[in-house]
Structures are given as C-alpha cells and as structure tokens.
Amino acid sequence: MHAQTRYYIQPDRVFDGFEMQEGWVVVVEGNRIVSAGPGTQIKVPSQATVLRFPGCTLLPGLIEGHSHLFLYPYNITDWDTQVLKETDTYRTVRATVHARNTLMAGVTTVRDLGTEGAGYADVALKRAINEGIVPGPRMVVAGRAIVSTGSYGPKGYDDDSKIMLGAEAADGNELIRVVRDQIGKGADFIKVYADYRWGPRGEDRPSFTLDELKLINEVARSSGRYLVCHAKSKEAIRRAVMAGAETIEHGDYLDEEIAQLMKQHGVTFFPTLGAVESIQRYRGWRKGTDADPALVQQKKKSFAIVYRAGVTIGLGGDVGVYPHGENVYELELMVEYGMSAIDALRAATSVNARTLHMENEIGSIKPGMLADLVVVKGNPLKSISDLRQVRWVMKDGVVYRDEK
Numbered sequence: 276m277h278a279q280t281r282y283y284i285q286p287d288r289v290f291d292g293f294e295m296q297e298g299w300v301v302v303v304e305g306n307r308i309v310s311a312g313p314g315t316q317i318k319v320p321s322q323a324t325v326l327r328f329p330g331c332t333l334l335p336g337l338i339e340g341h342s343h344l345f346l347y348p349y350n351i352t353d354w355d356t357q358v359l360k361e362t363d364t365y366r367t368v369r370a371t372v373h374a375r376n377t378l379m380a381g382v383t384t385v386r387d388l389g390t391e392g393a394g395y396a397d398v399a400l401k402r403a404i405n406e407g408i409v410p411g412p413r414m415v416v417a418g419r420a421i422v423s424t425g426s427y428g429p430k431g432y433d434d435d436s437k438i439m440l441g442a443e444a445a446d447g448n449e450l451i452r453v454v455r456d457q458i459g460k461g462a463d464f465i466k467v468y469a470d471y472r473w474g475p476r477g478e479d480r481p482s483f484t485l486d487e488l489k490l491i492n493e494v495a496r497s498s499g500r501y502l503v504c505h506a507k508s509k510e511a512i513r514r515a516v517m518a519g520a521e522t523i524e525h526g527d528y529l530d531e532e533i534a535q536l537m538k539q540h541g542v543t544f545f546p547t548l549g550a551v552e553s554i555q556r557y558r559g560w561r562k563g564t565d566a567d568p569a570l571v572q573q574k575k576k577s578f579a580i581v582y583r584a585g586v587t588i589g590l591g592g593d594v595g596v597y598p599h600g601e602n603v604y605e606l607e608l609m610v611e612y613g614m615s616a617i618d619a620l621r622a623a624t625s626v627n628a629r630t631l632h633m634e635n636e637i638g639s640i641k642p643g644m645l646a647d648l649v650v651v652k653g654n655p656l657k658s659i660s661d662l663r664q665v666r667w668v669m670k671d672g673v674v675y676r677d678e679k
C-alpha cells in the first residue's frame with residue numbers, strides 16, 4: 276500500500292452541480308472527493324498538494340449526453356462516405372483522437388449514441404480508455420443502435436448492391452433477439468430510431484409501431500437497461516414516451532401537448548441544437564447575417580416550449596456533427612435560445628448524471644463522489660463560453676490537463 280495522492284484545490288468559486296458556491300475549496304484523495312465547502316472551514320490536510328486557481332471556477336467534469344465519437348464533421352467528410360468508405364479500423368483510430376479532445380475540453384463522461392456503421396468499436400474504445408491505454412472520457416455506449424427495415428440510410432444506391440446501414444435493422448418479434456444480441460455485445464442502453472425522414476415527401480415519420488417500441492423497452496428493461504429514442508415528429512415522441520423511453524433525442528416538431536406528456540413521464544430531453552445549426556452552416560447559412568433557416572426557427576420554437584413546460588433538459592448536442600471537444604457549443608446555444616446559465620450548467624452536470632443513472636458517482640461535488648473535475652478561467656455563470664477556457668482536468672483522480 277502506498278500513500279494516496281491528496282489534493283487541496285482552491286479556485287475562486289465552485290459549481291457543485293446545483294449552485295455556484297463562492298469561496299469553496301475541494302479536497303481529493305485517491306480517486307474520490309473527500310470534502311467540499313467554504314475555504315474558511317476546510318483546512319489543508321497533511322501532505323496535500325495545494326492547487327490554487329485565482330480567477331477560476333471549479334466544476335464537476337462535464338457530461339455529454341449525445342455524442343458520436345465515431346463520426347466527425349460532415350463538412351469535412353459527408354456521413355455516407357464515413358459510413359460506407361471508411362473501415363471500422365480507420366474510424367477507430369480517429370475516434371481515439373476524438374476521445375482525447377473531448378476529455379481535454381473538460382468532458383469527463385460521454386453517452387455515445389451509436390457508432391453509425393462501425394459495429395461495436397465503441398465497446399472496444401470504452402475498454403481501452405478504462406484500461407488507461409488511451410486518454411478519453413468515461414463512456415456509456417449504444418453499440419450499433421436499432422432502425423426499422425427500409426427507414427434508415429445510407430440510401431439511394433442501386434438496389435442490386437447490398438449497402439450496409441448506419442445501424443442494425445430489425446422488426447417485429449425479431450427485435451427481441453436483436454436487443455439481446457446488442458446487450459450481449461456490450462450495449463449499456465438501447466438506442467432506437469423511432470422515426471426517420473422516410474415520409475412520402477421526405478418528412479420525419481414514425482419507423483416503429485407502439486407495440487414494437489414497447490417490446491424493445493420490455494426486453495431492454497428486464498436486463499436493467501433503458502431505452503433511448505431518436506424522435507423528431509410528435510407521433511414518434513408520443514409512442515416513444517408511452518413505450519417507456521427514458522430520453523428523447525432531437526424533438527424538433529414537439530408541441531405543448533407533447534411537452535406535457537414528456538414532463539408527466541419524467542423523460543429527459545436532449546435538444547441537439549448544435550447539430551442543426553452546424554448542418555445549416557455547412558449548407559452556407561451565415562448566422563447573424565442571413566435570416567434563420569426554417570429548421571433553426573423550428574428548433575428555437577420547440578426549445579422554448581420544453582423549457583417553459585419544465586421538461587428536464589440535458590446537455591446533448593449530437594457532437595460529431597461538429598468537432599469533438601466543442602461540446603460547450605451546445606450549452607452556448609441553449610443559453611442563446613433562452614435557458615438560464617445556471618440551468619445550462621446543471622444540464623451538463625447533475626441533470627445528465629441522473630439521466631445516465633450515475634448520480635451517485637459523477638455530476639456533483641460532494642464527499643464520496645468520483646474525482647472528475649474541471650477548472651476554467653472566469654465564471655461560466657456570467658458567460659457560459661468561459662467553459663471553453665479550460666485550465667485543468669481531472670478524471671478519476673488522475674490529472675489529464677494542467678495549464679496553471
């Protein structure tokens with residue numbers, strides 16, 4: 276047994292996952308937080324390394340609720356090409372860099388929502404990170420994710436050729452086997468595309484029946500895992516919520532009634548504002564100069580509805596559509612679209628921890644929690660963009676970034 280490393284960390288203020296606490300200090304021993312409170316009350320323990328961060332804020336390591344570490348921005352390489360023309364091996368090499376960039380940005384946990392054609396490479400990346408082989412955030416992963424036959428892409432190729440999909444297709448009773456197979460291969464939860472843009476005019480329409488979603492949920496839940504649904508249309512969101520989904524991704528076309536349903540069922544909503552704005556920019560939109568495109572207007576409208584209704588909103592930007600390590604972009608948009616900075620900070624920490632069923636380990640600063648911590652210059656309660664000014668990152672008691 277060797278003595279555990281002790282840190283006494285003194286920034287100007289600490290965001291504890293719920294409130295901003297001026298003048299607090301935090302003590303870490305090994306990989307756990309052992310005390311947190313006013314600096315006037317907590318003394319420096321013996322043999323502790325003292326870290327002072329004047330002008331800085333200490334927060335729990337940020338938690339990204341909707342990432343795709345196996346994708347990178349579509350303005351560099353479009354989605355079809357990434358899925359069809361890049362090998363899983365190549366994509367995994369890239370993903371290790373995405374993982375490192377994410378951690379260095381102060382994001383110490385990600386929920387990754389599907390490799391989009393790279394099989395279970397996410398399960399392997401998670402293992403390599405846990406073993407300390409490559410630096411990265413702690414990961415909870417979807418694996419391949421599930422789509423209905425006929426709905427998902429890549430699409431539009433000659434019908435004679437067999438084109439691989441960005442997720443695993445299954446329908447009806449076959450879903451039982453596929454859900455169990457994904458669990459067996461390492462899925463921490465089940466991700467389903469409850470709708471997709473396959474309507475007669477290319478509009479988002481449900482891809483599974485309510486009974487199919489209920490079946491998926493029942494099989495996932497009996498293994499202790501939960502259901503996550505990509506859903507933009509009202510009907511798909513309604514079915515997903517009624518089937519027992521715990522989180523709804525995107526939600527572009529939700530209305531007041533659907534927001535109330537989400538609230539009643541206690542689902543967490545991940546708005547993915549960053550993905551929508553990025554794709555519009557890639558198509559030539561000059562934000563601030565040009566008028567908002569229809570999809571951005573729709574996003575602003577639906578975000579205002581859920582926020583007003585009091586639906587739980589987490590940080591989940593669909594990062595990968597925009598660069599890994601730019602996770603704060605989503606929080607900036609949440610604030611721009613009307614959320615208070617304190618709610619945005621909660622979304623990135625305590626709210627996401629609870630949504631991931633990890634609130635007893637991460638997402639807040641109090642004795643007993645894992646030492647996942649980030650220090651930023653400035654005060655993100657005054658300017659959310661200060662979260663970009665990362666000075667120091669600790670994950671599981673190990674310092675990964677130090678720019679004092």
Ligand SMILES: [Zn+2]
Pocket residue numbers: 341342343388593
């Ligand atoms: Zn996604």
